Amino acid sequence: MSTVYSVTLTTATHPKKPFWKKKKFRILLIIVIILVAIRIALPYVLLHYANKRLAEINGYYGHVDDLDLSLYRGAYKLKRLYIDKFDSATNVHTKFFDVRLIDLSLEWKALLHGRIVGKLAFDHPSLRFTKDKTDLGRVQKDTSDFRKLLKSFMPLRVNRCEITHGSIHYMDEYSKPPVDVYMNETYVLAQNLTNVVDSALLPSNINASANVYGGYMKFNMNLNPLANEPKFVMKASLENADLTRFNDFLRAYMNFDVDRGNFGMYMELAADNGKFIGYVKPFIKNLKVMGPKDRHDSILHWMWEELVATAAQILKNHKHDQIATKIPLEGTTGGYKSDTWYAIADLIRNAFIQALVPSIDNEIDLNSVYYPPKDEKRSFFGRIFGKDKK
Numbered sequence: 001m002s003t004v005y006s007v008t009l010t011t012a013t014h015p016k017k018p019f020w021k022k023k024k025f026r027i028l029l030i031i032v033i034i035l036v037a038i039r040i041a042l043p044y045v046l047l048h049y050a051n052k053r054l055a056e057i058n059g060y061y062g063h064v065d066d067l068d069l070s071l072y073r074g075a076y077k078l079k080r081l082y083i084d085k086f087d088s089a090t091n092v093h094t095k096f097f098d099v100r101l102i103d104l105s106l107e108w109k110a111l112l113h114g115r116i117v118g119k120l121a122f123d124h125p126s127l128r129f130t131k132d133k134t135d136l137g138r139v140q141k142d143t144s145d146f147r148k149l150l151k152s153f154m155p156l157r158v159n160r161c162e163i164t165h166g167s168i169h170y171m172d173e174y175s176k177p178p179v180d181v182y183m184n185e186t187y188v189l190a191q192n193l194t195n196v197v198d199s200a201l202l203p204s205n206i207n208a209s210a211n212v213y214g215g216y217m218k219f220n221m222n223l224n225p226l227a228n229e230p231k232f233v234m235k236a237s238l239e240n241a242d243l244t245r246f247n248d249f250l251r252a253y254m255n256f257d258v259d260r261g262n263f264g265m266y267m268e269l270a271a272d273n274g275k276f277i278g279y280v281k282p283f284i285k286n287l288k289v290m291g292p293k294d295r296h297d298s299i300l301h302w303m304w305e306e307l308v309a310t311a312a313q314i315l316k317n318h319k320h321d322q323i324a325t326k327i328p329l330e331g332t333t334g335g336y337k338s339d340t341w342y343a344i345a346d347l348i349r350n351a352f353i354q355a356l357v358p359s360i361d362n363e364i365d366l367n368s369v370y371y372p373p374k375d376e377k378r379s380f381f382g383r384i385f386g387k388d389k390k
Contacts, residue, residue: 259291
């Protein structure tokens with residue numbers, strides 16, 4: 001009798017490693033930690049870069065307090081930024097620009113048209129021009145420098161720009177009295193600046209509005225920002241601004257003030273191929289120069305204000321209680337001229353023949369650059385006594 005033996009072979013098993021100890025998980029975890037660290041550090045790196053860039057602007061000094069990053073929408077925000085004009089010889093800072101918030105972001109809507117462009121939003125910006133620094137060359141340089149600065153912060157071409165609660169000042173601290181003329185609650189919306197939607201000869205549009213001393217300003221411009229020479233049609237109006245709030249300006253530069261009055265202005269301008277043409281129509285209504293405050297003026301100042309008041313009374317259209325004229329503008333990008341005689345003729349015509357209409361005439365377009373309105377070709381007396389073709 002034989003005995004049968006059975007042998008059972010068992011294989012030893014090792015316990016399974018937890019997932020957090022696996023090599024692939026550790027690598028993934030390291031990558032995530034690095035990305036989180038970069039995300040945390042990136043705003044501080046960008047803030048340092050922004051302040052370094054602001055400090056390097058020739059003739060200016062700037063600073064930004066804080067920066068927020070929003071990667072999910074391709075954007076970041078600059079908070080409480082200011083730029084001062086800086087005179088290195090005297091070490092004097094002059095306020096030039098400040099803003100509560102700038103939002104720089106990718107314009108997702110443009111992706112539908114196959115374009116990668118950016119958009120800007122400014123909240124509560126304030127821009128100040130000071131006397132002796134407001135000539136056209138200086139303004140052009142300031143604008144160019146500011147565009148270069150924004151370009152360094154926004155690597156994409158800007159297609160849309162919006163400004164809310166803005167203000168623009170003209171200041172002269174050394175005049176007597178000091179002058180600070182401004183518009184506030186300015187709203188600006190500029191769209192299609194890179195011609196993402198090529199829909200017209202002038203594909204881009206800028207609309208703006210502002211409060212000016214109780215009056216209301218409106219501005220519209222259609223333009224082609226990609227043209228080699230300025231190419232645009234612009235219309236602007238200002239209605240019912242309180243003239244007494246310009247008294248510091250009038251005292252400083254014209255040596256008189258007013259007791260009451262309202263100021264308005266209407267303007268059209270078109271430019272193409274280095275040329276431009278247009279007009280501006282200023283209106284003063286309900287004007288009274290002399291008032292109780294003038295009783296204590298010196299005799300010479302009183303005589304000057306009396307002369308101004310008399311001239312205003314003579315040149316006023318009494319039926320409409322307005323002083324008005326129309327000043328033609330024409331020139332090239334190298335310079336411009338305004339026809340003084342035509343302005344005087346329209347001043348006389350408004351007073352004695354036919355009152356000017358306080359509105360935009362809608363007579364200027366791109367063709368006007370090459371074919372000026374026939375009304376502009378009248379002689380001096382023809383402009384006074386000629387029949388209004390409108």
